[in-house]
């Protein structure tokens with residue numbers, strides 16, 4: 223299996239006096255999909271944001287492809303010590319948010335090309351070819367020259383996925399990618415996520431959609447109040463939950 227793309231050990235995160243993560247471990251091996259489930263407020267988004275260093279954390283280790291994040295300071299003053307390392311990790315872990323956050327003044331193609339050209343300094347001609355490939359992959363090749371406002375929510379989210387893919391990241395991080403969508407539009411995004419899982423992309427997926435988590439995950443983590451209450455393969459987490467809390471959560475979301 224080799225070195226995991228992301229490995230987190232004993233992560234603690236607080237916002238002031240509010241402890242949100244209380245010692246969490248997470249391993250995302252290459253080619254695997256890890257899903258995070260749990261009630262609202264359990265810390266799923268925070269953990270995802272800690273993975274790509276969008277959030278600081280007070281204690282614990284984060285490794286990206288075996289490379290340990292270097293820190294300076296302690297406790298609430300702990301920050302990554304090396305900006306170049308942060309940039310390298312962040313550009314390799316592309317995030318897809320619940321709200322698609324497309325730039326409204328750019329066409330879909332320009333949205334997808336923007337970061338590879340400006341952040342990664344890639345050749346615009348090559349990036350355009352890639353961008354069109356990824357737009358075709360998510361099924362909206364014909365929308366390249368459209369403005370975001372002209373697209374449905376499902377099409378906008380697929381454009382946001384194409385934009386994340388165009389960075390050619392080592393892993394994709396999804397935070398509730400379908401929860402802003404109407405049910406009929408949800409399906410077109412779910413199909414894209416499943417196809418990405420099947421082609422062996424490394425992904426961490428925060429979702430409220432238990433069927434999606436069951437269908438595409440290699441490993442499922444159930445967070446409860448900032449701690450891992452239970453984790454395992456989807457067959458066991460969904461088929462034979464061990465803890466009363468997970469059983470309660472699953473019956474409430476069914």
Ligand code: ADP
Pocket residue numbers: 237240242260261262263264265266267268269
């Ligand atoms: P989830 O994604 O599982 O719903 P979050 O990670 O968003 O949970 O939030 C976990 C807890 O942290 C919640 O109590 C939330 O209110 C709190 N929280 C999240 N972001 C912030 C922030 N920027 N400042 C203060 N508290 C926050």
Ligand code: MG
Pocket residue numbers: 266267268
């Ligand atoms: Mg969240």
